[in-house]
Amino acid sequence: MSAIPIHGTCDPRFESVKKVFTRGFESGPELGASVCFVVDGEPVVDLWGGHLDRERTREWEADTLVNLYSTTKGMTAVCAHMQVERGALDLDAPVAEYWPEFAAAGKQDIPVRWLLSHQAGLAAPKVKVSAEELFAWDPFVEALAAQEPWWEPGTLHGYHALSFGHLVGELVRRTAGMSLGTFFRTQVAEPLGADFHIGLAAEHDARTSDLYGELIPEGVDPSVMPDPIRDFFRDLRDPSTLAGAAFGNPALPRGMVNSRAWRAAEIPAANGHGTARALARIYGALARGGEVDGVRLLAPESIERAATEQAIGDDAVLRFPMRYGLGFMLRQDLMPLSPSPRAFGHPGAGGSIGMADPDAKVGFGYTMNQMQMGLVGSAGAFAMLAAFYEAL
Secondary structure, eight states, X not given: OOSSOEEEEEOGGGHHHHHHHHHHHHTSSOSEEEEEEEETTEEEEEEEEEBSSTTOOSBOOTTOBEEXXXXXXXXXXXXXXXXXXXXXXXXXXXXXXTOGGGGGGGTTTOBHHHHHTTOSSOSSOSSOOOHHHHHHSHHHHHHHHHSOOSSOTTSOOOOOTTHHHHHHHHHHHHHHSSOHHHHHIIIIIHHHTOOEEESOOGGGXXXXXXXXXXXXXXXXOGGGSOTTTHHHHHHHTOTTSHHHHHHHSSOOOTTGGGSHHHHHSOOTTTBEEEOHHHHHHHHHHHHTTTEETTEESOOHHHHHHHTSOXXXXXXXXXXXXXXXXXXXXXXBTTBOOOSOTTOEEEEOTTSOEXXXXXXXXXXXXXXXXXXXXXXXXXXXXXXXXXHHHHHO
């Protein structure tokens, strides 16, 4: 019998998923984590376990929140597509039509869709910015609007690690009259009862776990990493490279991700706080045509458009192959979400991930507080996905 506290519910059909989840604590990297699968809107796996702290004095609870890094991008994309469906945004219109200042430095013709598909060439500010400017929103947005792109827009795709959220979020702000975090809360999270926040109120701190570890663990030599991620992790330590700029401007002090300032800010590319259950509920709605329990997020044609391939091949920032839709990452060899080529979602640095599989009507979410190696999902998450589909 495992000494690790594991709680929740699991349909007997998916007992293999629970075994993989439990193994992550017994012989793997897990400290605290949660996993959830829904099929056609109904939860079939909803598990949580482990601890909030390294001393293992506080158990992970059903409503424990944790920072999910880029898993947030999928939530931001949902907001943008809601605005597209409502006629407030046109994917093929110039960004400058909604945001006139964006036209500076030759960017007047960049269409909205290139912001969502990482093709705009604005992977990072070219001027040094501070964490405070990132948190304040306007200074970070203004820096991006004023600069020339890093590459000719539309000719390459390169992961906009931090800038994605402010670029897309500014379009939502200008067309909806409210911040991205407010839009997400009022239009997505509250109607669905999904416990996910972009801009976390202090009242939730008591149930929020710190995130432990770094993108590159201390003492790890990038040269010993396997292809295709070795070049990326080497570049990550060099601020003159695209990867170094995209992930390191601003340079965030160690532990900043656990600060009240980080949690309170709206960073729609990187600071969503949520549960696996919330991810599975939102992606579960998208997986069944955009509606669950009488709440509709998007029409089926909007979801199909969002998950249509826009860019594929070597990523100019990540240095390994990627496949992008409009705000979502699409199934590929490095990210084997499901057997269906139509599966889409978004992972976060360290291992968290959310996914929708429209063919099987499956929604999935996984969250954790111990950073693991991997930018497009962790080995443990993919092992649970594999076990789930084998049982399905």
